[in-house]
Structures are given as C-alpha cells and as structure tokens.
Amino acid sequence: MATEDWLLLTYKVPAEPNRHRVALWRKLKGLGAVYLQNGVCLLPKTDDHRRALKLIDNEILEIGGAAFLLESAPLDRSQSERVVARFRAERDEAYKELLDRCDDFEAEIAKEVAADHYSYAEIEENDEDLKKLKAWFGKIHKLDFYGASLAAAAQARLAKCETLLDAYANEVFVRQDENRQADSEEC
Template sequence: MDTSANLLWSMLVISFPGRSATPRMRVWRALKGLGAVVLRDGVYLLPHSKSAVMALQAQADAVISSGGDAHVLSFTSNDQPQADTFQKLFDRTPGYARLIKTIQKLNAGSIKRNVVKTSRDLRRIRREFEDIAATDYFPGPAKEQTQHLLSQAEASLFALRTPGEPQAKMGDIRHLNRADYQNRIWATRTRPWVDRLASAWLIRRFIDPKARFVWLENPEKCPANALGFDFDKAAFTHVGARVTFEVLLASFDLEKDTALMRLGSLVHYLDVGGVPVAEAPGLEMILNGARHQLDDDDRLLKEASKFLDFLYASYTDE
C-alpha cells in the first residue's frame, strides 16, 4: 500500500476533570462525526489537513472551557508501516459493504411493488452513503462500487416513476419576454409528477396567468399551436443539469426571486435527485397521495397548486 503522501497526521489529546459525562459525550459525538479514530482513551487521530486541525482545535477549546486539558499535535509517521497501520484505522469498507448488501436487496421487482417505500429507502441509503463518504479520507474501490450500485438503483426508480422523462439537452437558455407568452396553450405529458406540476403552477402563477393546459398521452402528437414543456423536443425541457422548472425560471428572468429558487431546488431533488431538501419527503407524500386520489389532471394541478402556493408563501416569509 503506497501511502507516501499520507504520512502527516493530526492528533487531539484530551483529559476531563471529574466524572461529568455531558461535556465528554458532546466532544465524543463531535469527533465521531469527524471520523476521528481512537488510538487510546483521550487520544484521537485524523489525517492532517488545515480543516482537520481547525476541527480538532474547536474540540480542544470545548474541553478546556469545561475545565479539562487538551492539546492538538501534528506529526509525521516514523515509517511506512506506521502510516499503513494508521490508514487502515480509517478503512470505511465495512460501512460500504453494509450499504451494498442493502442496495442489492432492492431488485427491480421490489422497486415496482412499492415505489414510495423504495424512494424513502434510497434517500436514506443516499444519506448514509454521503455520511460515510464525508469521512472516507482514503477512498478506494468500495466507495466506487457503492456509488455505482446506488446510482443504478436511483436510475431504475426514476425510470419507473417517470416513464418518458425527457433527456437533458445541452446549450444556453435564452431569455424570453413574458409578454410574448400570454394567453397560450401549454402542453405536457399526462399524469404529471413534480416537475410538470410545479412547472404548470409556475407558468400560470408567474408567466401566463390565463394559460390553458393540454395533457398529452403521446407527446409526439402535441398540437402545433401549443407550447410543450417537459418532454423531448418540447419548447421548454431539461437543459444540462436543470430540470424544466429551473429552465423556466431562467428563461423568464425569475431567478431573482429567492423563494422560487428554493422551490427550484426542491423540485430538482424530487425529480432527478441531488442535494437533499428537508421539505422533499412531505411534498412527495402529498403529491403521491393526490395522484392516487385524482384521475383528472386538471384537478390534480389545482390541488397541487395549493401546496405549492403554501410553500412559496413560507419561503417568501423566511
């Protein structure tokens, strides 16, 4: 194992007065979150970096403020075997192996049987993966394998939940004049999910208040006089990393509205994944319930718009 570039380490040595458990537990949890390993009681180790030294010093300060004694030390390993021994202490392979086993149980059959549960499971697995990866100071094949399997499972779920989801196109997003897009017919795929519902809400609320919507069983039969959105070759669809809602924000100069931008992050996460958003599970459950209760897409949009109005108002207040 070649660790010649990883011979420098940072160490925290602490001792607490008396038997008070509260400050001890607080520091222990913080060090666990950093991924520090325990060399012996009161001695913690991290690979050296500026951020590691700052994090360890913060815990040293906490120990000292509680009446204890603490020192942060940086040192170089005496030799390669010692560096190898230290590096093995940071091996995250068991954590990845546990996640791989969990992911492998989510075969195509189980995903199809319970899409909502699988969605929750995959979000939990994604959070656990990111937690492990955050303290994986020496990543290797186990991380790559886990990332690959997790991405495959997420892609399978995404394809199942959103058949016909458009492929992102590349290029710049043109800035458009809202005055040219008034009282128009807008068309998208039937049985809309979050990106189409949110985009339709955005169109009617901020772009074309008198918009009329057509729900297409076959996007290839989109009326010639309709503005298509969120399907391949539509006037407005995914561009690069942006989902349709975000493309509409950029197209009509709505990105200055911070509340709409926050909604954009929420829609993005629910539609294609990415950075988790706290409100996402709640909105997903509401929209999924609405889709099961309402067969008419116009009614579905009407009900979904209420919750999007609530979220927008809340984000605006914040």
C-alpha cells in the same frame, strides 16, 4: 505511498455528565477521526482539521477536561501504512452498512412489484429513501481521505438503486395513465 502527517488529539474528560463525552465522540467521528485508543485519535493534517480540533480542544478545557493537540508523523513507512489502513477500514465499515441499506431499498421495490402495488405514494417514499442513501454516501465519501476499497461499489450500487426506482416510477406512470384512460372511456 508517501508518509503522511497527522494531527493527534489526546484527551480526558470528566465521566459525568456523560453527554459531554458522547458529544465529543460524535464530533470527532463526524470529522472522520480514527481512534487509536480511548481518548486518542488522529486526523489527516489539514487546515480544516486543525481549526476543528482547536475548537474541540477549547471545548474539552471548558468542561474541565484535559487535552493535547499535536502534530504527528510516522516513524517509518509501515507505521504510515498501518494508520492509513485503519482509516480505510473504518470507511469500508460505513460503506458496508450503506450497501446493506441498499439491499433493503432494492427489497422494498421488489416487494411492491411482487404485490403489484404501483402508486405515486410509493414513488415519493422510495425517492425520499434514495435521497437519504445518497446523502449518507456523500457524508461517508467526504470522510474517505484515503480511498476505501468499497467506495466504488457503494457508488455503483446507488446508481443501481436509482435505475431501479426510475423503472418502478415509469411503470407507475404507465399504469396510472392507463387507469385514467380507462376511467375517461367509461364516462
């Protein structure tokens, strides 16, 4: 693994109002920043990150805080590996949470099947849930700068959820079609 250069943001903002600190933390986490400690975070050195961090730097100054935005390079390969490991660990935590939600999705489908509840409304609801899971995966994947170990498992699990929903939907269509045929025969 080659050494990597990063952008280092160190900042301090007024304690009140708390919403400024929370908004700042959300923005930085939304960019995929890894916090080394309170008020000190890293992002891979890219033009996009540089622009985003410059905007954040300006916001910090506007609310009466202090910030320093620096380019940073590791002293040696082991330092680089430790930082990359932090990035991967944070993405793996996000993928783990996604996998847990996939468990919930699969359990919901299993519950409907066990209850012999096959309806279009359930397809719509579960389809919406699957879209949310896919969007969430996309957000995590976008911030997975160094290939976290659970990325492939999360992607495979989403594919499994989609296959499960397709099978459930097909059964709904079959049963609903059978109901329509039975209703037309009674008339």
